Structure formats: C-alpha cells, structure tokens
Amino acid sequence: FSSLSDSLAKADILSTLNNIDEITKQINNNEGSLGLLINDKKLYNNLQKASKELEQLLGDLKDNPGRYVSFSVIGAKNKPFREKKAE
Structure with missing residues (x-):
C-alpha cells in the first residue's frame, strides 16, 4: 500500500x-x-431525424425485402415506399 x-x-x-x-x-x-x-441543437435534431428515418428504412427493408432486392430474372414491380405512421 x-x-x-x-x-x-x-x-x-x-x-x-x-x-x-x-x-x-x-x-x-x-x-x-x-x-x-x-x-449544437440543430445537429442534435438532424441526428435524431436521420436515426428515425434509418429506423423506418430498416423496418421497411425487413417487411418488404423484395422492394430493395429483386431475385426475379424477368423483373418485378416495385412497391413505392410508404412511411409508417407513428404509434
């Protein structure tokens, strides 16, 4: 010690x-x-918004993977992105 x-x-x-x-x-x-x-509050708000949008995009990718990755040889119709309403 x-x-x-x-x-x-x-x-x-x-x-x-x-x-x-x-x-x-x-x-x-x-x-x-x-x-x-x-x-910087503006930067904080922008990061919050970007995080929310990324979360929505990842959720949509999980729910509709065919919208982003197509495995069809012939081609497929893409569904437009629709933002989910806040719960």
Missing part, C-alpha cells in the same frame, strides 16, 4: 485537474468536435 501511496503523492494531481478544467471549458465554448456535438 505504501508504494501506491508514494506514487499517488508524486503524481501531478493539480496539473491533471487543470487539464480537465481546460477541456471542460473548451467543450462548453463549442470548441472542437466534442464541443460542437454536445452544444
């Missing part, structure tokens, strides 16, 4: 805390990729 205590005493804890504080300030000031991702 004493060796662990000695190594912790030698660690520059103040410098580490200052680095964490600086990173937090940059995030809160919309600096860097993480700051922009966390603080």
